[in-house]
Amino acid sequence: MFGRIATVMTSPTGCSSGGIDIHWRSRLVSAVARWRPRNVLDVATGSGDVALALARRLRSSARIFGLDFCEPMLERAETRRVRREKLYSGVEFILGDACAIPMPEASF
Numbered sequence: 001m002f003g004r005i006a007t008v009m010t011s012p013t014g015c016s017s018g019g020i021d022i023h024w025r026s027r028l029v030s031a032v033a034r035w036r037p038r039n040v041l042d043v044a045t046g047s048g049d050v051a052l053a054l055a056r057r058l059r060s061s062a063r064i065f066g067l068d069f070c071e072p073m074l075e076r077a078e079t080r081r082v083r084r085e086k087l088y089s090g091v092e093f094i095l096g097d098a099c100a101i102p103m104p105e106a107s108f
């Protein structure tokens with residue numbers, strides 16, 4: 001289902017929320033930024049809205065990983081990242097299931 005959506009929508013969350021996601025994403029990013037994190041894992045990143053917004057706020061002070069199990073979604077996210085590679089240099093999108101995160105234990 002998400003694979004089909006990915007081919008037609010840049011931001012599935014934006015479409016399904018009627019745009020209200022802009023507000024909660026901004027609050028989320030501010031809350032995360034206050035922690036001054038070195039590593040961030042955005043689980044179920046979709047087309048990367050949260051991961052990319054975090055990268056804009058945190059600049060290169062953090063490594064940001066966006067995890068999703070839907071390849072077309074990750075391709076969409078990666079296309080957006082590459083388009084503004086300098087701004088999003090600390091972001092990496094990885095294929096994986098949230099139920100079996102392919103990262104070492106206690107990395108985040």
Ligand SMILES: C[S@@+](CC[C@H](N)C(=O)[O-])C[C@H]1O[C@@H](n2cnc3c(N)ncnc32)[C@H](O)[C@@H]1O
Nearest residue numbers: 002013044045046049068069070073096097098
């Ligand atoms: C609404 S979309 C993206 C939401 C995104 N976090 C945002 O804020 O825009 C939900 C995403 O969750 C992903 N997803 C659902 N279950 C998952 C799981 N078990 N592991 C990884 N990704 C999952 C889907 O592939 C889809 O891309």
